Each structure stands twice: as structure tokens, then as C-alpha cells.
Amino acid sequence: MKTVLVVEDELKIARLVRDYLHQAGFAVLEAADGAAALSLARSEQPDMIVLDLGLPEVDGLDVTRRLRATSSVPIIMLTARSEESDRIVGLELGADDYIVKPFSPKELVARIRAVLRRADATLGGGEVVRAGPITIDIPKMRVTVGSEEVELTATEFQLLLTLARHPGRIYTRAQLLDALHGVSFESYERSVDAHVKNIRRKIEPNPRRPELLLTVYGVGYKFADA
Amino acid sequence: MKTVLVVEDELKIARLVRDYLHQAGFAVLEAADGAAALSLARSEQPDMIVLDLGLPEVDGLDVTRRLRATSSVPIIMLTARSEESDRIVGLELGADDYIVKPFSPKELVARIRAVLRRADATLGGGEVVRAGPITIDIPKMRVTVGSEEVELTATEFQLLLTLARHPGRIYTRAQLLDALHGVSFESYERSVDAHVKNIRRKIEPNPRRPELLLTVYGVGYKFADA
DNA sequence: CACGCCCTTCACGAGTTCTCCACAATCGGC
DNA sequence: GCCGATTGTGGAGAACTCGTGAAGGGCGTG
Numbered sequence: 199m200k201t202v203l204v205v206e207d208e209l210k211i212a213r214l215v216r217d218y219l220h221q222a223g224f225a226v227l228e229a230a231d232g233a234a235a236l237s238l239a240r241s242e243q244p245d246m247i248v249l250d251l252g253l254p255e256v257d258g259l260d261v262t263r264r265l266r267a268t269s270s271v272p273i274i275m276l277t278a279r280s281e282e283s284d285r286i287v288g289l290e291l292g293a294d295d296y297i298v299k300p301f302s303p304k305e306l307v308a309r310i311r312a313v314l315r316r317a318d319a320t321l322g323g324g325e326v327v328r329a330g331p332i333t334i335d336i337p338k339m340r341v342t343v344g345s346e347e348v349e350l351t352a353t354e355f356q357l358l359l360t361l362a363r364h365p366g367r368i369y370t371r372a373q374l375l376d377a378l379h380g381v382s383f384e385s386y387e388r389s390v391d392a393h394v395k396n397i398r399r400k401i402e403p404n405p406r407r408p409e410l411l412l413t414v415y416g417v418g419y420k421f422a423d424a
Numbered sequence: 425m426k427t428v429l430v431v432e433d434e435l436k437i438a439r440l441v442r443d444y445l446h447q448a449g450f451a452v453l454e455a456a457d458g459a460a461a462l463s464l465a466r467s468e469q470p471d472m473i474v475l476d477l478g479l480p481e482v483d484g485l486d487v488t489r490r491l492r493a494t495s496s497v498p499i500i501m502l503t504a505r506s507e508e509s510d511r512i513v514g515l516e517l518g519a520d521d522y523i524v525k526p527f528s529p530k531e532l533v534a535r536i537r538a539v540l541r542r543a544d545a546t547l548g549g550g551e552v553v554r555a556g557p558i559t560i561d562i563p564k565m566r567v568t569v570g571s572e573e574v575e576l577t578a579t580e581f582q583l584l585l586t587l588a589r590h591p592g593r594i595y596t597r598a599q600l601l602d603a604l605h606g607v608s609f610e611s612y613e614r615s616v617d618a619h620v621k622n623i624r625r626k627i628e629p630n631p632r633r634p635e636l637l638l639t640v641y642g643v644g645y646k647f648a649d650a
Numbered sequence: 651c652a653c654g655c656c657c658t659t660c661a662c663g664a665g666t667t668c669t670c671c672a673c674a675a676t677c678g679g680c
Numbered sequence: 681g682c683c684g685a686t687t688g689t690g691g692a693g694a695a696c697t698c699g700t701g702a703a704g705g706g707c708g709t710g
Contacts, residue, residue, distance in 0.1 A: 338592045338649070339640065351667065352642035388687085389669050395689065406688090413687070415677060466708090490707085577656060614698085615658050621699065622656095632699090641666065642697065 200314055201225040203244035205235040205261065206276070207253055215248065218303035224310070232256025236264055239271065246272040246314060248306070249293075251284050259287055266292040272313045276301070286370050286417060294367050312423055316366055329362040329421055330410060332401065341401070348400045353378055357393050358401070358421075361411065366423035368414050394419060426540060427451040429470040431461040431487070432502070433479055441474065444529035450536070458487045465491055472498040472540060474532070475519075488519055498539045502527070555588040555647055556636055558627065567627070574626045579604060583619050584627070584647075587637065592649035594640050620645060 202224045206212040216226045227242055229235040232253050239247060247265070251258035262273060275288045275296040285296050294313050297306060327334040333342045339355055341348050350358065360377040361369060369377075371387040379385070394413075398405040410422050428450045432438040442452045453470055455461040458479050465473060473491070477484035488499060501522040520539045523532060553560040559568045565581055567574050576584065586603040587595060595603075597613040605611070620639075624631040636648050 337590075337594065338646075339594045339643065340592075352640075353668070386670060388671095391687065392669070392689085394687095398688095413677095415686070579657070612659060614660090617698070617700090618658070621701095624699095639698070 199223065199225055200245040201227060201242065202310060203227040203229065203235065203238055203242070203247045205229045205232070205247065205253065205258075206250045207231060208250075211250075214303060215306065218307060219310070222307045222310075232258070232261045235261055239265055239269070244271065246274070246310065246317070248274050248276065248310065250276045251281060251288065252276075252278060259284060259291060262288055262291045262293055272317050274306075274309055274313060282416065289368055289370055289417065290373055294364070296368070312366055316364060316423075327359065327362055329365045332358075332362055332410065334359055334362055343401050350397065350400065354393055354397050354400075357390070358397055358411070361419060361421040365421045368417055368420045370418040374418065390419070425449065425451055426471040427453060427468065428536060429453040429455065429461065429464055429468070429473045431455045431458070431473065431479065431484075432476045433457060434476075437476075440529060441532065444533060445536070448533045448536075458483070461487055462490055465497065470497065472500070472536065474500050474502065474536070476502045478502075478504060498542075500532075500535055500539060553585065553588055555591045558584075558588055558636065560585055560588055569627050576623065576626065580619055580623050580626075583616070584623055584637070587645060587647040591647045594643055594646045596644040600644065616645070 202219055204212060204215050204219070204226060206215065206228070207230050212228060212230070216228060219226045227238050227244055229238050233256055235247070235249070236256075238244070249258055249261060253261070258275065262275070265271065265273065270292075273293040275285065275293045276299060277285050277288070277296055278299050288296060294316075295309055297309060325336050327336065331344050334340075334355075336359070339352075341350055341355065341358065356378055357374060360374060371390045374390050375385060375387065394411060395405075398408055398411055401410055402408050412420055412422055414420055428445055430438060430441050430445070430452060432441065432454070433456050438454055438456070442454060445452050453464055453468055455464050461473070461475070464470070475484055475487060479487070484501065488501070491497065491499065499519045501519045502525060503522055504525050520542070521535055523535060551562055553562065557570050560581075561567070562585065565576075565578075567576055567581065567584065582604055583600060586600060597616045600616050601611060601613065620637060621631075624634055624637055627636055628634050638646050638648055640646055
């Protein structure tokens with residue numbers, strides 16, 4: 199059984215989430231503020247964390263940052279629609295996904311399941327990465343879609359690999375640029391779009407309706423979840 | 425019977441080592457300085473070399489470097505405890521093992537046996553590497569394309585061998601330089617290109633359209649896949 | 651000590667890729 | 681459905697990468 203740590207200061211929401219997760223078969227830990235969250239995360243080693251960004255005292259982003267300093271536990275952020283910039287910062291700090299309030303508990307459970315599935319799958323990390331119909335042979339730098347091999351440039355390869363390593367996980371343009379050129383490389387974020395376009399042309403059956411390399415409107419891109 | 429070249433400037437130690445090795449059943453050659461060591465190594469082709477790093481005149485590391493330029497004879501370094509950085513550099517230059525002074529002659533003999541055993545195993549294990557029409561006889565350092573033998577320099581041989589051992593696998597210039605000179609050897613990455621050019625001239629039917637030693641644009645080189 | 655071999659380095663040209671732009675298409679909120 | 685914001689797209693020039701011939705120097709050999 200998987201354990202989920204829910205970090206939420208509003209009692210009503212906390213209770214609601216807890217009940218739904220219980221019903222869905224998860225063990226639930228609760229924390230009402232950042233300090234408690236960090237402490238519980240360390241002592242109980244939950245399988246994943248659902249984190250409200252609108253916490254009192256210690257900011258949710260700060261919690262993310264501190265968790266990431268020592269752990270790679272999957273994190274789903276809860277954010278209000280207005281906090282768009284926070285969402286982006288959160289993803290850049292290494293959160294795995296976000297849910298916008300108001301949300302349906304059903305959606306929350308679905309996302310938690312998806313993230314956990316991903317985390318399990320990612321652990322086996324070897325020389326070959328598989329995601330959907332895509333197979334990526336890293337040392338040989340070869341990519342196949344179904345049984346057909348496609349030719350990618352070095353940059354395209356790197357970009358696709360980054361996304362396919364964690365299907366479903368959302369990456370901002372800045373993160374993807376970092377993956378391509380190393381951190382703090384100044385350039386036009388939208389050149390990512392151009393590469394995405396070129397990759398889609400090579401791997402998507404119908405590039406106008408992407409099924410593998412998906413756009414997350416207002417945020418960035420992700421590789422399609424299973 | 426195996427021949428060991430002992431390079432040691434302190435007479436007392438040299439004699440001690442020689443006697444022990446004799447008793448252990450080795451033929452022993454002796455050199456008191458780097459120049460003599462290089463000369464003897466070339467003319468007598470010993471099965472392995474025991475090398476004191478604290479030599480006068482030509483430095484022990486320099487001797488290692490020069491030996492490795494033309495030979496893969498196993499080398500055991502003798503070092504004083506203080507010369508830790510030298511040990512590391514030595515291993516990176518391709519020494520096989522090191523012994524810290526003071527040492528027991530028994531340990532020396534044991535290590536020599538171990539290194540020789542390893543060397544033999546290596547020879548027996550992967551004597552010949554085949555990839556496409558290329559056959560590489562490692563102990564004899566001979567390369568044939570189809571049925572024709574080609575003459576490669578030591579560097580070219582090493583480079584081709586590295587690539588041919590894993591056809592299809594992509595190596596960056598830095599990786600290939602490491603394979604040639606040991607890690608952290610500063611040099612112009614594009615000298616790899618020059619060697620590739622020279623190898624192609626020798627093994628490719630049409631060097632303008634390589635079929636065996638392929639360029640991976642923006643990354644490095646690879647040996648052709650199946 | 652001169653010679654030859656080999657490795658490194660450089661500079662130029664040819665080819666490939668990346669970036670960036672402008673405009674069109676799409677998305678999300680109202 | 682309308683509107684502003686965001687993303688898709690084709691193309692052009694900049695930037696980068698690679699092949700190549702040749703120069704220079706180190707090292708071993710005669």
C-alpha cells in the first residue's frame with residue numbers, strides 16, 4: 199500500500215482529500231504547515247506528496263525546494279488559478295504535476311495514480327528508455343517509433359529523451375532549454391517550440407494532432423502519459 | 425617464464441626486489457633511471473614493469489606516459505605514501521596497480537602475479553574483435569579489412585578498437601581522447617578528427633563516403649552498426 | 651645529429667543545424 | 681462566439697560542425 203502525505207492548511211479540503219484517498223486505498227499522512235510537512239516527509243518517507251502552494255508561514259515553493267534538496271519523492275502541487283507563476287516555478291523546482299483549484303477529488307486520485315505509476319516505471323532506468331510506442335537507445339542514440347527508426351538531430355534527441363524519461367511530467371521551456379544547453383544559458387525560449395515542431399514531424403502520425411509530445415497550454419510540454 | 429623489469433634507483437631496494445622475484449620464479453631486468461627503463465622496455469619486451477615513481481631525472485609518470493604511447497605492458501607503480509596525487513595520475517596514465525612504500529616483498533610478488541594473471545586473461549578473452557568486414561587482432565595489433573591487412577599507428581589502432589568494440593555505440597571526442605590518453609588529458613578535441621581521417625583513408629573503400637567509421641553530427645563518432 | 655614517422659594544431663570551405671522572426675492557427679476565459 | 685494570449689509553422693540567415701591539407705614539433709632510429 200502506498201502512503202501519501204497531504205499538506206493542506208484548510209481543514210475542509212484536507213478532510214475531503216483524506217477521505218477520498220482512503221477510499222482509493224492509500225495510507226494518508228497529514229500536515230497543516232510547511233514545517234510539519236518537512237518533518238513528516240523525512241521521518242515517514244511517504245511514497246508521494248500532495249502539496250498546497252498557499253500555505254501559511256513557510257511557503258509551499260520553499261517546501262518543494264527543501265524536499266528536493268534531499269529527496270526525489272514525487273510531488274503534486276495544488277494551486278489556485280491565479281498563481282500561474284508559482285506553478286511554473288514549482289515545476290522548475292522539480293514538482294511532477296499540478297492540479298488547479300477547484301478540483302475534483304476524482305481527478306486528484308487519478309493524477310496521484312499516474313505519478314506513482316510513472317515513478318515506479320522510471321526506477322528501472324537503464325540504457326533504453328521506452329514510452330508508449332517510442333524506444334530510445336541512449337548509447338546508440340537511436341529512436342524508433344513502433345518498428346520504424348527515425349533520424350533525429352542531437353538537440354532533438356536530447357529534448358525527446360528528457361521528456362520521455364518521465365512521461366506525463368510537465369516541463370517548462372526553461373527546463374527544457376536547461377536540459378539542452380546547461381543551466382543559465384540565455385536564449386529565446388520559443389526555440390523549444392521549433393524543435394518540438396521538428397520532432398513532431400518525425401514521430402507523430404499526424405503532427406497537427408499530437409498524441410505523444412503534448413503541449414501544456416501556458417506552461418510547457420510533456421510526453422504523453424500511458 | 426615471465427620477465428619483470430624493475431625500475432628502482434635505490435640500490436638496496438632494487439636488490440631486495442630482485443632476489444625475491446628470482447625466488448618467486450621470475451626473470452628480472454633492472455634499470456636505475458627512466459632512460460634505461462625505456463630503452464630496456466623496448467629492447468627486451470618484458471612481461472611487466474615495476475616502476476618506482478620517485479626516480480631521479482626523468483619522472484616516473486613520464487616514463488609511464490611514454491611506455492603507454494607504444495605498449496600495453498602491465499605496470500605496477502611503487503610510491504611513497506605522500507605522493508597520492510601521483511598515484512592517481514599514474515593510474516589514469518594506464519598503470520595497472522600501485523604499491524605504497526614501505527611494502528612487503530611478499531605483497532609485491534602477489535600483486536605481480538595478480539596483474540600478470542589479469543593480463544593473460546585479457547589476451548585470452550578478447551583476442552580478436554570483429555565488426556563488419558574489419559578484424560582486429562589485439563595482441564598482434566593487426567587489422568584486416570576483408571582479407572587485406574592495413575597498417576595502423578598505435579593511436580589509430582587504439583581509436584579504431586575502441587569504436588569497433590561496440591558497433592553502433594556513439595562516442596564523443598572527449599571519450600575517445602580518454603581512451604587514447606587516459607582521463608583528464610588536455611588537448612584539442614579535434615585531433616580525433618585527424619586520426620579519423622587517417623583511419624578512413626586506410627580502411628574505407630571510399631573515404632569521402634564512410635561506411636564503417638561514421639560521423640554522428642554534433643556528437644562524435646561511431647562504428648557502423650550491423 | 652639528421653632523418654622519418656607520428657601526433658597535434660590550425661585555418662579554410664562546405665555542409666548541416668539552430669535560432670529567430672513574422673504570421674497563422676488555436677486556446678481559454680468571459 | 682469574441683478577444684487577448686499562447687502556440688504552430690515556414691523560411692532565412694546566423695552559428696556551428698566537420699573534412700581536409702598542411703605546418704610544426706616530439707620522439708625514436710639509423
